[in-house]
Amino acid sequence: MTRDNILRAGVLVWLTAVWVALWGQISPANVLAGFMVGLVIMVTLPLPRIPVRGRLRLLPLIRLVAASVYYALESSLQLAWFALRPGPPPVSGVLRVRFAFRSDLVLVLCTNLLNLIPGTMVLEIDRQQCVVYVHVIDIGSEKAVASFYRTIRHIERLLIAGLENRATPLPPPDTPEEVRS
Known part of the structure; x- marks a missing residue:
């Protein structure tokens, strides 16, 4: 898995977690809905690539x-x-x-x-x-x-x-x- 795919997966997990937190209830339906909303957001509103130089210390x-x-x-x-x-x-x-x-x-x-x-x-x-x-x-x-x-x-x-x-x-x-x- 490339670094870009790991970052995308992290953003999708974050968006799903935000969705579940906004609904205030952890349930399979909320998690699935958050996952789907996150996918739609990532596909329709992609973030621009930010060139990252240097290393994290x-x-x-x-x-x-x-x-x-x-x-x-x-x-x-x-x-x-x-x-x-x-x-x-x-x-x-x-x-x-x-x-x-x-x-x-x-x-x-x-x-x-x-x-x-x-x-x-x-x-x-x-x-x-x-x-x-x-x-x-x-x-x-x-x-x-x-x-x-x-x-x-x-x-x-x-x-x-x-x-x-x-x-x-x-x-x-x-x-x-x-x-x-």
């Missing part, structure tokens, strides 16, 4: 998951503090980030990770330049901006180590090109 991916959970918790606590503290709301704005990824898949994974971190939201992606524009809740000081870029570079290094074979040299540290809200 488990240790950097475990580090990436741990770092993502840490950054999400840290950011959640920071947002809670902003909500509870007396005083004006923090200065928010949009920062530009250039990545050294070669893969569209890794770029999508990175933007999804950034969107999962409270206080950040990817607003625009320039795929050709591998640049994203991220709305950040706190850019009121140079320290806050530098902390944001440190977080981004750490996630980038872990994604490259875990998923890409090699990367272009990392871009120079970003200058705070910000658009204040």
Whole structure:
């Protein structure tokens, strides 16, 4: 069995499981119906092939998951503090980030990770330049901006180590090109 067929079978099993979960009842009829709906979806709405380069490395991916959970918790606590503290709301704005990824898949994974971190939201992606524009809740000081870029570079290094074979040299540290809200 080829890698593509294994992936297709995995997607079909996933679609079947989602169908059964949506119905909330495991029965032969639900499993068969989910299998048939999954087949129809896969035949009528095929996903485009995404070229995958590089190799999957488990240790950097475990580090990436741990770092993502840490950054999400840290950011959640920071947002809670902003909500509870007396005083004006923090200065928010949009920062530009250039990545050294070669893969569209890794770029999508990175933007999804950034969107999962409270206080950040990817607003625009320039795929050709591998640049994203991220709305950040706190850019009121140079320290806050530098902390944001440190977080981004750490996630980038872990994604490259875990998923890409090699990367272009990392871009120079970003200058705070910000658009204040």
